[in-house]
Amino acid sequence: QQQVKQSPQSLIVQKGGISIINCAYENTAFDYFPWYQQFPGKGPALLIAIRPDVSEKKEGRFTISFNKSAKQFSLHIMDSQPGDSATYFCAASSPGNTPLVFGKGTRLSVIA
Amino acid sequence: KAGVTQTPRYLIKTRGQQVTLSCSPISGHRSVSWYQQTPGQGLQFLFEYFSETQRNKGNFPGRFSGRQFSNSRSEMNVSTLELGDSALYLCASSLAASGGTTDTQYFGPGTRLTVL
Numbered sequence: 001q002q003q004v005k006q007s008p009q010s011l012i013v014q015k016g017g018i019s020i021i022n023c024a025y026e027n028t029a030f031d032y033f034p035w036y037q038q039f040p041g042k043g044p045a046l047l048i049a050i051r052p053d054v055s056e057k058k059e060g061r062f063t064i065s066f067n068k069s070a071k072q073f074s075l076h077i078m079d080s081q082p083g084d085s086a087t088y089f090c091a092a093s094s095p096g097n098t099p100l101v102f103g104k105g106t107r108l109s110v111i112a
Numbered sequence: 113k114a115g116v117t118q119t120p121r122y123l124i125k126t127r128g129q130q131v132t133l134s135c136s137p138i139s140g141h142r143s144v145s146w147y148q149q150t151p152g153q154g155l156q157f158l159f160e161y162f163s164e165t166q167r168n169k170g171n172f173p174g175r176f177s178g179r180q181f182s183n184s185r186s187e188m189n190v191s192t193l194e195l196g197d198s199a200l201y202l203c204a205s206s207l208a209a210s211g212g213t214t215d216t217q218y219f220g221p222g223t224r225l226t227v228l
Contacts, residue, residue, distance in 0.1 A: 034216075043116070043202050043219030044155070089155060097160075099145060099168050100217065104154035 003027055004092050006103025013110050019077040021106045023090035026071065030092040034100070035064065035075050038087045047088070048075075080110045113138060116205050116220035124226045130191040133223045137184050137205030143167075144186040145217060146178060149200040158201075161186055162208055190225075198227045 005024045013019045023033075031052055036044035050057045050064040050073065057064045063076040077084055090103040117136045125131050137144050145168075146158040157170040161180035178188040184205070190197055200222040206215040 036219075041221065043204070043221050045219065046216050049216075097162075097167050099157040099160055099170065101157070102147075102155040 003101045004090060004103045006090050006106060008106060009104070010107045011109070013077075013080045013108065015080065015082060015110055015112045017080050017110075019080045019084065019108055019110070020074060021088055021090070021108070022072065022074045023092075023103050024070075024072045025092050027092070027094065027101075028071070029094040030101075031095055032093045033064070033066065033073050034091050035062075036089045036091065036102075038089065038105075044089055077108075080108075082110045082112060084108060085110050116203055116218055118201075118203050118220040118223050120223060121221065122224045122226075124228065125193050126228050127193055127195060129193050130189065131193060131225060132187055132189045133201055133203075133225075135186045135188075135203030135205075135220060137186070137203075138218055141205035141207055141218075142184055143206045143208035143215070144180055144184065145204045145206075146186070146188050147202045147204065148172075149202055149222070150198075155202070158188065193227045195227050198225060200224050 034049035035047045037047045038044040048059050048062050050066050052068050061078045066073045087105045087107050089105045091100040093100045119134045143162045145160040147155045149155050159178050160168040164180045175191045180186045202222045204217040204219045206217045
């Protein structure tokens with residue numbers, strides 16, 4: 001059972017455009033929602049994370065939007081750059097000593 | 113501060129063999145988690161060790177095992193390798209100061225295992 005569903009699988013965006021990746025979850029106990037960025041040959045690196053007490057969090061060009069009632073959260077990358085081309089994973093975890101559950105990833109390509 | 117290191121980076125084995133992968137966490141981090149990454153299944157949690165004890169376990173067969181040493185370094189072992197075990201194995205460490213897994217996890221570069 002896939003607990004976090006991520007879409008799209010792949011995304012092509014023009015340089016300067018907005019990249020949007022969506023995730024949906026079922027487990028209402030989840031209370032921590034990070035996004036990871038992975039470049040080829042590297043391990044995933046934390047990009048930005050949110051907790052359900054806020055609906056939006058922004059760090060530079062990266063924004064997480066969170067909709068608790070819809071059980072959805074999304075990553076927006078403003079002014080996308082070729083250097084943003086990577087695979088992005090959403091994840092979620094519930095309180096206590098529980099492991100992260102990852103979405104299957106979105107391969108983003110930003111073309112000039 | 114040095115990041116998470118994993119050795120070896122690449123490994124080729126044949127079916128039926130066993131393999132041991134090593135992970136050195138960031139200095140001061142007490143929690144080490146292991147994940148299997150494949151194109152079809154994405155990142156799947158294997159197990160987590162905290163203070164030398166397995167604290168969480170994913171849904172993998174008993175052929176997959178691990179341990180953690182007193183210096184927080186961790187190893188995972190896969191016995192009787194199958195073709196389907198070919199994957200990138202990632203290790204992640206966290207401070208786990210609060211005892212919960214919402215601490216940021218820092219990933220190593222992974223070990224690429226190919227089973228022939």
